[in-house]
Amino acid sequence: MQIDLSKKTAIVTGSTAGIGLAAAVGLARAGAHVVVNGRSEDRVETAVRHVLAEVPGAHVSGVAADLSSAEGVESVVKAVPEVDILVNNVGIFGPKPFFEIGDDTWEAFFQLNVMSGVRLARSLMPSMMERGWGRVVFLSSESALNIPADMIQYGFTKTAVLSLSRGLAKLAAGSGVTVNSVLPGPTYSEGVGEMLKDMAEEKGLSIEEAGTEFVKSERPSSIIQRPASVEEVANMIVYACSKEASATTGAALRVDGGVVDSIVP
Incomplete structure (x- = not known):
């Protein structure tokens, strides 16, 4: 399979490291114009240089913004008002005893892990649907299905992302826009x-x-x-963003190494 995303513009949130950066490299390798995102100019510039080193001649740019707020999302949309591919990767995680998790932590996890994707999809999906083509990918987690007792606040947000992704896929029915979740382990x-x-x-x-x-x-x-390696997860993201994945939508695509003990997705 030869994935060709030339003439497509993709934004990958939280893409200055890890899975997000690997996805940015994979999309650039497929020919997309990739917009990387992180909270600081320095990290964004470093990520842009990394993509160019991995894919010489790639069309890559960056937008620095903190997507935990509506203002941060708005600044990204102003910088990149129209995209073909949206990868909602940004998120935070970390173990903490449930009885020590205050409301501010719950709110921080929800705003970044869930609401950043809500706001970006709300702003960027309508034009995809009008043009008749688009790809939206949310990064969920096997923790959405196997809620970790020491990271309930994280698992909760990743379950919410599954619901959001499925609902948006139905909303975009028949439009040529697909919406899927990728679940790393x-x-x-x-x-x-x-x-x-x-x-x-x-x-x-x-x-x-x-x-x-x-x-x-x-x-x-x-x-x-x-x-798994970040590249192994990124491979699934790139596929979900491809033209070849046109009949894959509303799906929970597991890249969990078989952690979820189920024979169905």
Whole structure:
């Protein structure tokens, strides 16, 4: 399969590192004009340079904005008012005992993980539907289905994203616009690397070895028995954004290594 996204414009939120950056590289490799996003100008510029190093000659630009607020989303829409592909990747996560999670933390997780996608889809999907083609991808998680007891605030937002994605797919019925969710499992992203750092140092392991031990102990249902790479997740995102994925919509596309113990999506 040769995915060709030339003449398509894609924005990937939260794409200065991890899965988002890998998705930006993958989309650029497929020929799309890619807009990367992060909170600071420095990180955005670094991400742009990274994409260009991976894909020489790529058409890539960047927009710095904090998408946890309506104002931040508005600044992105003003900078890029019309896109063909929207990848709602930005999000935060982290373990915390439920009884210690205050309202401000719940609100912060909801605003960034859910409302950023709501606001961007509300602003950018109508023109896709008018033009008769578009791709919207939300990054959910296997934690949307296997709610982690130590990250209930995170799992909750990822379940909400599944509902949002399915509903928007139905809203866009017959328009040529598809909306899907991608559900990674444990992945060697920058954030997960930070989480594994203490474990690796304590046990004298590499980050990769610590990741494998974490999966085997905390996600024993994993079939691949290791974290995925960010590129493995990005491959699914790029496919969902492709012309070839025209009959895939309203779907929960799992890239969880088989963690969710189910024979259906």
